Amino acid sequence: MIGMAMLDLHPRVAATTILERRELADGVVLLTLHAPELANATQPGQYLMVIPPSGEAAATALAVYEAEGKRVSILFFVTGKRTRELATLACGDRLDVLGPLGNGFDCSGDTRDVAIVAGGVGIASVWLCARELLRRGAHVRLFYGARTAELLVDAQRFADAGCELVLATDDGTRGERGFVTDTLVRSQRPELIYACGPSPMLRRVGEIASGFGVRAQLSLEETFGCGVGGCWGCVVPLSNASAQAPSFPPAERGGSDVVYARICKEGPVFWAHELRW
Amino acid sequence: MNPQPALAIKLGKLELAFPTLMGSGCYGSGEEFAPFADLSKIGAIVLKSVTRLPRLGNPTPRLVHTPAGMLNAIGLQNPGIEWYLERELHKYAGRPCKIVGSVAGFEIDDYAYVCERLAARDEIEAIELNVSCPNVAREGETFGCDPDLTARVVEAARATTNKTLIVKLSPNVTDIVAIARQAENSGADALAVINTVRGMAIDVETWRPRLGNITGGLSGPAIRPIAVLAVYEIAQAVSIPIVGQGGIETLADALEFFLAGATAISIGTANFTDPRIPERLVAELQAYLTRRNIASIEEIVGRAHVEIATAHQYEGDEG
Numbered sequence: 001m002i003g004m005a006m007l008d009l010h011p012r013v014a015a016t017t018i019l020e021r022r023e024l025a026d027g028v029v030l031l032t033l034h035a036p037e038l039a040n041a042t043q044p045g046q047y048l049m050v051i052p053p054s055g056e057a058a059a060t061a062l063a064v065y066e067a068e069g070k071r072v073s074i075l076f077f078v079t080g081k082r083t084r085e086l087a088t089l090a091c092g093d094r095l096d097v098l099g100p101l102g103n104g105f106d107c108s109g110d111t112r113d114v115a116i117v118a119g120g121v122g123i124a125s126v127w128l129c130a131r132e133l134l135r136r137g138a139h140v141r142l143f144y145g146a147r148t149a150e151l152l153v154d155a156q157r158f159a160d161a162g163c164e165l166v167l168a169t170d171d172g173t174r175g176e177r178g179f180v181t182d183t184l185v186r187s188q189r190p191e192l193i194y195a196c197g198p199s200p201m202l203r204r205v206g207e208i209a210s211g212f213g214v215r216a217q218l219s220l221e222e223t224f225g226c227g228v229g230g231c232w233g234c235v236v237p238l239s240n241a242s243a244q245a246p247s248f249p250p251a252e253r254g255g256s257d258v259v260y261a262r263i264c265k266e267g268p269v270f271w272a273h274e275l276r277w
Numbered sequence: 278m279n280p281q282p283a284l285a286i287k288l289g290k291l292e293l294a295f296p297t298l299m300g301s302g303c304y305g306s307g308e309e310f311a312p313f314a315d316l317s318k319i320g321a322i323v324l325k326s327v328t329r330l331p332r333l334g335n336p337t338p339r340l341v342h343t344p345a346g347m348l349n350a351i352g353l354q355n356p357g358i359e360w361y362l363e364r365e366l367h368k369y370a371g372r373p374c375k376i377v378g379s380v381a382g383f384e385i386d387d388y389a390y391v392c393e394r395l396a397a398r399d400e401i402e403a404i405e406l407n408v409s410c411p412n413v414a415r416e417g418e419t420f421g422c423d424p425d426l427t428a429r430v431v432e433a434a435r436a437t438t439n440k441t442l443i444v445k446l447s448p449n450v451t452d453i454v455a456i457a458r459q460a461e462n463s464g465a466d467a468l469a470v471i472n473t474v475r476g477m478a479i480d481v482e483t484w485r486p487r488l489g490n491i492t493g494g495l496s497g498p499a500i501r502p503i504a505v506l507a508v509y510e511i512a513q514a515v516s517i518p519i520v521g522q523g524g525i526e527t528l529a530d531a532l533e534f535f536l537a538g539a540t541a542i543s544i545g546t547a548n549f550t551d552p553r554i555p556e557r558l559v560a561e562l563q564a565y566l567t568r569r570n571i572a573s574i575e576e577i578v579g580r581a582h583v584e585i586a587t588a589h590q591y592e593g594d595e596g
Contacts, residue, residue: 011312013553051551055526058342058549082342098313098552223340225349226549228313230305232325232351233340248331249360255331260354265309 011101011228014038018093019071024153027078028121029087031095036070038099044128045104045196045219045269048074048097049227050086057082061224061264063125063196064100075124075153101228102268103244105194105217107132115190116163117143117205119180119197123154125219125268129194134162141166141190145180145197149173184208193272195219206272216272222263229265236263242274282566283573284559286320286540288518289441289466291403293320293375293541295559296574300522300545301326301379301405301445302351306365307372310552317373318556320541323469324369326381326407329391331357335412336489341478346497346524347546348476350412350490353381358391362398369400376400377443380434381407388420389433396438403440406430406465409447409472411494421447421472424459435464443520445469446511448503457511469520469543470511471504497546498524505537512538512579526554528561535574536581 016033024030038048042064049059060082065075078087089095107129114133116126123144133140145168146152152167152174159165166183167175176183180197181204189212195205196219209216225233238245238261246266249255258276261267286296301323304310316322334354341348355361369376378401382388388406396404408430409421420426431444444460446453448471457468473494478487486492504523512519521539525531526547534542547554562574571577 013313055550058347058546059551080342096551223338223342225340225347226303226305226309226552228305228552229309231303231340231349231549232305232334232354233349235334235337235339235354247360247364248356253360254357255360256333258333260334260337 010041011099012037014097014099016095016097018089018091018095021089021091024075025150028075028151028153029078030065030073030075031086031089032071032073033095033097034070035072035097038064038072038097039067039070042067042072042100042128043104044107044132045125046100046102047268048099049101049224050074051096051098052082052085053089053093053095054085057085058225059098059227060086061227065124065127067128075121077121098228102264103266105129105219105269107136109192110136111138111192113139113191115141115143115184115187115193117180117184117193117195117197117201119145119201120147120151122195122197122219125196126194127158130158130163131161140164141187143168143180143184143187145169145201147171179204181205181208185211190214193217203277206275209272217269218272218275219269220263220267224264227264229262232260232262234263235260236267236270237276238266238270239274239276242271244270244274282563282571283575284562286518286575288403288443288520288541291321291375291377291441295320296541297555297559298323298377298520298541298543299548299555300543301407303545303548306368307374307376308368310548313552315556318559319374321375321377321403322372323377323405323543324379325355326353326379326410327355327358327361327391327395328353328381328383329358329387331355331360338487338489341487341493343476343478343495344499346495346499348478348488348493348495349473350488350493352412352490353410358394362394366398366400375402377403377405379405379407381410385429385433388430389437392434393437396440401440403443404434404438405443405445405469406434407445407472409445411447411449411473411475411492412490418447418449421445421456422450424456427456428459428463431460431463431465441466443467443469445472446507447472448500448507449475453507454510454514457515461515461517465517467518467520468511468515469522470507470539471500471523474500474503496524498526500524501530501533505533508534508539509537509581513582526550528558528565531558531562532565532577535577536579538579538582540575540578
């Protein structure tokens with residue numbers, strides 16, 4: 001995680017078993033896995049590479065939604081071939097995963113007033129973050145947007161845990177009509193922002209944070225190849241001065257002030273002010 | 278009971294305990310995969326290509342998943358040979374498998390310079406010449422698409438080192454066999470067959486190419502028959518060993534390449550499905566040879582080569 005590069009996260013191949021399968025909405029699936037070695041090691045904002053049981057496609061990167069006791073869960077929208085296959089799994093099925101992976105959210109500060117912004121399935125990356133911030137006594141406002149009311153999955157769960165909810169839907173069926181970032185920009189300035197969602201939303205969060213004069217941690221999404229840092233397929237332009245920048249010569253040595261960092265390895269969470277996208 | 282069948286092979290001077298290489302650009306430096314794969318059960322890692330000068334790489338998106346494969350256009354992102362030697366290479370010492378460096382370039386001199394610098398290091402046991410990257414704007418792939426340029430690059434690199442030189446060939450050519458012959462005649466110790474096949478994908482929502490680089494290289498099972506054919510034809514034309522690659526995921530896939538004439542195989546995209554595939558393949562190859570009572574993997578190399586059967590003359594009533 002940001003600022004905690006020394007922490008040894010011990011990623012591994014974990015053979016898990018599906019304990020529970022729930023459809024939170026049409027095409028939104030929650031799988032709870034028996035995975036004691038992952039539950040203990042996972043930090044907020046980390047993800048898994050889920051190996052397709054058929055072996056017929058690349059592994060899928062999915063955020064760890066929840067990690068508790070001996071269980072971790074993954075929450076995903078069925079959008080293509082790979083998530084369709086995962087959606088067919090049932091209780092008792094085996095699911096092999098790599099993880100926990102990536103540098104997640106840094107929740108270690110003593111920030112009192114934070115905003116978490118989640119768009120669509122981005123909600124899956126922020127539960128552990130919200131829970132940790134609440135545990136540390138922060139006031140957490142969750143700005144949560146989706147296409148339509150039904151897809152604002154588990155909003156009540158965040159409210160029950162102590163988050164103040166600000167909801168938005170594209171069609172106005174719940175909360176404000178429009179983008180969740182429009183509610184953020186009109187809100188009272190938080191001390192720190194955490195966000196996960198589609199790239200246009202994250203760019204806007206970065207702009208809003210800059211306007212507020214506060215920092216933001218953004219969890220980026222991109223098409224992954226290997227998911228473990230080996231292929232340099234999922235990258236984002238980052239300041240070479242960032243502590244998260246990959247090893248690359250600076251401009252004065254024929255290199256560059258901006259480098260492509262791997263979202264899977266250096267990220268997925270980056271400081272908004274260090275991105276050059 | 279018979280002894281375990283031998284899986285060890287040689288590529289020039291490079292001796293590998295297993296006939297499996299991890300494809301350049303797919304496996305980072307190996308450290309990325311070390312938590313998930315047993316590196317002592319693979320033959321060699323081919324490192325990501327390095328160039329004379331630092332390269333930022335291509336704009337995003339760089340990857341698109343496609344039916345039975347994926348398109349990539351990374352663009353040879355790397356810190357350049359100086360930084361690489363100074364800051365990166367020491368990490369590769371002491372690996373439980375062999376390490377093959379990969380060199381890419383835009384001028385003949387680049388190849389020779391980077392090859393010489395890299396091959397001089399003890400961490401590197403062999404060099405792969407990437408004359409076939411389809412994803413760089415200028416001459417990257419041109420070398421591998423022209424028999425004479427291929428010859429000049431290989432000769433220039435050959436002059437700098439005695440270590441094993443593997444030349445990675447492009448399938449995006451009219452006559453890959455002619456280029457393979459030139460590489461052999463110019464001093465290559467082995468050939469890597471094939472690099473990715475050029476391709477593209479278009480987003481029908483935005484009406485724009487899906488890759489930042491517009492075009493990319495296709496890998497995965499989608500290209501396997503193309504690669505098997507290339508290995509088969511090249512095996513008939515050269516006497517140096519071939520590293521077969523292109524969509525290998527299963528034992529049957531691996532066997533196809535050996536039978537077509539590959540001495541070793543390289544695994545790339547399959548590692549993105551499951552990093553345990555290479556060690557599983559080695560175990561399955563071992564079991565296959567044992568079951569068939571075959572003493573060594575080398576015995577099956579090229580065994581699929583046959584003449585086309587002549588159709589029986591039709592001898593009908595009408596004569």
